[in-house]
Amino acid sequence: MASKNTSETGAVAAATAEPGPYLAPGVAGAAKIMVVGPLGVGKTSLIGSVSEIEPLVTEAVMTRAGSRVDTAPAAKRTTTVAFDFGRMTLGGELVLYLFGTPGQPRFLPAWRGLATGALGALALVDTRDLSAAFDSLGHLEDLDLPFAVAVNRFPDSPDLPEDDLRLALDLLPSTPMTVCDATERGSCVRSLIALVRHLLTAATETR
Numbered sequence: 001m002a003s004k005n006t007s008e009t010g011a012v013a014a015a016t017a018e019p020g021p022y023l024a025p026g027v028a029g030a031a032k033i034m035v036v037g038p039l040g041v042g043k044t045s046l047i048g049s050v051s052e053i054e055p056l057v058t059e060a061v062m063t064r065a066g067s068r069v070d071t072a073p074a075a076k077r078t079t080t081v082a083f084d085f086g087r088m089t090l091g092g093e094l095v096l097y098l099f100g101t102p103g104q105p106r107f108l109p110a111w112r113g114l115a116t117g118a119l120g121a122l123a124l125v126d127t128r129d130l131s132a133a134f135d136s137l138g139h140l141e142d143l144d145l146p147f148a149v150a151v152n153r154f155p156d157s158p159d160l161p162e163d164d165l166r167l168a169l170d171l172l173p174s175t176p177m178t179v180c181d182a183t184e185r186g187s188c189v190r191s192l193i194a195l196v197r198h199l200l201t202a203a204t205e206t207r
């Protein structure tokens with residue numbers, strides 16, 4: 001157990017050792033990863049926390065017209081109008097290209113195009129409103145895209161046992177679930193590592 005923790009700490013530290021515009025010389029592979037979830041769950045924050053390049057963010061100030069269709073937390077003043085994009089190198093070898101995908105139901109038809117070539121997804125969940133995650137999770141299942149769940153903790157998030165969360169979200173036992181703070185890099189990297197491990201296991205099993 002101790003060695004797993006040590007290697008995980010090392011992997012987190014090595015994730016973006018040298019942020020910059022150029023790929024690390026040892027990069028051997030790349031994966032397109034979607035970061036999905038409802039409005040306000042923390043997608044833009046997570047990509048901003050881990051990206052080693054200036055993330056491409058397509059935020060717009062929410063208008064009164066938009067507020068009729070997008071129900072957002074009171075403190076939220078902007079919304080993603082296309083998608084977020086960032087890049088993170090894991091262990092100096094594997095580059096993850098992260099596509100943050102708007103969670104509002106009207107964007108769901110666009111997912112089919114955005115998901116083309118994606119290896120998997122990190123589904124962000126807010127325990128203050130679990131039902132808001134259903135659209136994204138359902139769509140991942142429709143697209144047959146493997147995913148891991150990351151519970152983004154806010155200061156006022158209720159503490160729910162993992163089993164209850166799994167039941168409420170109807171997750172398979174094999175679906176990884178981590179807890180993160182989208183504004184804190186280390187926890188976001190750990191969630192992405194859990195996803196990549198899951199994708200590697202799935203790929204090995206189907207070989």
Ligand SMILES: Nc1nc2c(ncn2[C@@H]2O[C@H](COP(=O)(O)OP(=O)(O)O)[C@@H](O)[C@H]2O)c(=O)[nH]1
Nearest residue numbers: 039040041042043044045153154155181182183
């Ligand atoms: N305290 C705290 N605030 C967060 C966290 N994640 C997101 N936020 C805040 O919640 C709001 C919505 O986050 P955002 O990343 O824009 O959500 P998105 O709509 O999924 O892209 C922003 O004001 C963030 O600063 C978190 O883990 N902790």
Ligand SMILES: [Mg+2]
Nearest residue numbers: 043044079080
């Ligand atoms: Mg956003």
